[in-house]
Amino acid sequence: MKKSLLLLFSLLLWSIASCVTINIYFPAAAAEKAADQIIRDIQKNAPPQSWQHWRSTSLSWLNVLGISPAYAQPDLNLDSPEIRTLKASMQRRFPKLKQYLDSGWVGYANDGLVALRNRDRIPLRELASVEQLIAAENRDRTALYQAIARANGHPEWATEIQSTFARRWVANAESGWWVQDSSGSWQQK
């Protein structure tokens, strides 16, 4: 009786121990590809500053029906209204951010955000708007990393997505912009 109980217990243990475990690893390569796509869209496809593009006479009214060009899919899902909204917001902001990146007042930090540089060199009249732009951009960036993680069913990936973006922002930075290396020091690309 004791032996059979022991056997039963062993079988139970074995069955628990042999439960199939599926580890979902963070898809680093796909994340880099997705980051590159978003970053390039933001840096190169900034939309017009005005809503008027949809009634411009150079476009037929049928362009109104045209679909948002966001469907070419990398392996990571980037297709959620939240991601598209954040991307549009960052695209809209980018022309102004670019001015500050070009002037060296703002740089790409090593945490996937933007940061103020050379505060003393920024004319006082510009300081508040530079800081407000940085704050707005960083709010969007943080929300974007979380939104991508959520859209892929893994909210816990947000930190890794942010790290991936941090590297890709730096890699996609234009020559002359300031970027922060992993040790925290700033370098001009």
Place this chain on the structure above:
Amino acid sequence: MVGKRLWIGLASSLVFFSAANAQLELKLDYLRFGPITIERALVGLSTEDGYYLKVGHLNLPFTPKIEQIDLSCPHGYRQRSFLECPYGQLQLRLPRFGQSLSAAGKAIIGPNRWQLSLSPLRFAGGHLKLWAEYQKERWYARLEAIKPIKLNWIKAMFSGVLAKLQGNASFRLEAQGGSTLDKLNFNLTGKNLSFHDLGYRRVADGLHVKLQLQGQGQTFFLRSEIPAGESLYFPVYLPFRDYPVTLKAFFSLAPPTAEVLLHELKLSQLNVLTATARGRLSQNSLNFVTDFQADLPTLFRLYGQPFLAGSRWEGIEFLAGKVRGRATISDDSKARASVHVERAVLSDRERRFGLNRLGADLVWQSSQATYSFPSRIHWQAGHLYAIPLGKTELHFYLSGDDVYLDAPSDLPVLDGHLRIEQLEILDLITAPRIQFSGRLEPISLDLLSRVLGWPPMVGTVSGSIPQVRYDHRWRTLELDGRLTIQAFAGTIAIEHLKIVDLFGALPRLYADVYVHNVDLEQITKRFAFGRITGKLEGSIDGLELENWRPVAFSAWFGTPADDRSRHRINQKAVENLTHLGGGFAADFLSRTLLRVFNEFSYARLGVGCRLKSGVCELAGIAPVNGGYYIVQGGGLPRVDVIGYNRRISWLTLINRLARIAKLKPPPVQP
């Protein structure tokens, strides 16, 4: 009393007496008397070598610690009851400020009279001059800076707040009185003042400040001016060179009640605003009334726009306008403000909206008020995106952070108007929630389609709007009820309309659209599509627009089951429909027949599209030979248009439609 002090001194020190040259020297290691402490003190009195006082360390109440005090008067002497010092020297150090003070001067000290003159008095890089005297229970003092003093030492007083302070100041202080202050005259000029706090939230650069304070008894006159420099009080940036500020105040102190009576205060900023105020301030109550007038564009640019920077509203500006008003705070903490705005022009750099010749009479009061005063706002013309708005006047109440419409109003839109029956805005400043109900009186579709750059359409838009809700927390606008468009001899109804992030970066619209009995002939003749007669009905369920472009819907349009109108389709329309489906008339007979007849008869037509992820899944009226009917023939000559493509890229479909449907120019109105 003297004995007691001496006793305390003796108890904690060593005393030396020397008979040679009639010299007395008192040495104290440590003395404490209440809040006063003295360490390493040496006091000397000599009939030949005058007096001297050296103190290593002195703590006095309400003043910073003083070190290395060295006061000497080598030629000092005593005459009757007076102690005179014709030439004395003083040196001391203020360790907290990292500054030393040195002075030379003379003094006479007697029982009922004393005089003190220090010149030059060197402190913080400046040269000062001090003259003070006391006689017959009256005193007089004058301190002036002959060479400006540097101000960086003041930073130590705000060590947790200020990270930098630079600049210099010259001043002259003159005061006299008896048991109280009788007369005061203080002039201060600060130049090149620069400072910033630890977080760069309060910053100034190159400020010039002039201050003049005159007092007579308990009545004072203050005049202050900032004519140059710039400052940032985050996020407000002020360039004082362009907009210098002047403040004048005439006030009295009432010591028994600790009240400040503000007889008149006048604040003016050149080309921006002037404000006057009067009132009574005490520890427990505040009574205050202020009148102000300002140039609205500059006022908003300097003090309003900075708060919108970085947001979707940063492009808002006033291009013209004046504002004036009065604000009152009364004893019971009730606040009330009335503001009059005239001839203003409100604009948006992104051209989303604008109001011309905007005026307002606003009466605001804190929410504790029991009675509300009416407010009104009016404009001559305006626009929302490309849609023009006409002359409007709205009457409402402002209470606390809320707005309530007083009476129904009309907002002219093109040739119709929006009737506003009810409007409520709660928490206007913090997170607005808007409730609206009204109706849209017919607006011409022809005009609407022209201003929006849409294909020309004939008909009207109207509708009853029982409830529109906007909640800023979710940035969502929801419309209950139905918007009805009378167009092409039929009806188009829009229901369950919801817009998320309306003025945001990526507005999203959700709606269901129903089409009833529109006349196909009227539609097709508007476009170079060909000619189709008959009726059409259908719906677009779950329409989702993103940035005003469709991303998803499920649509079906077809001939109504009970349609008894004439069903004809011409050759061009058949070709275009075929092309739209990516097909062509395959066999010789079909191609020949198409060329022979100009017009065909059909029983019914219909097409459906379910759009998802950029792909349109197509459907027709009925299945046939692995495909589906788009047009099913009936009568003679008969034509069938059959679709075989089940899935088509939305972009491809739109591009084909764009190639086919070349717009006819809109009709010219007489």
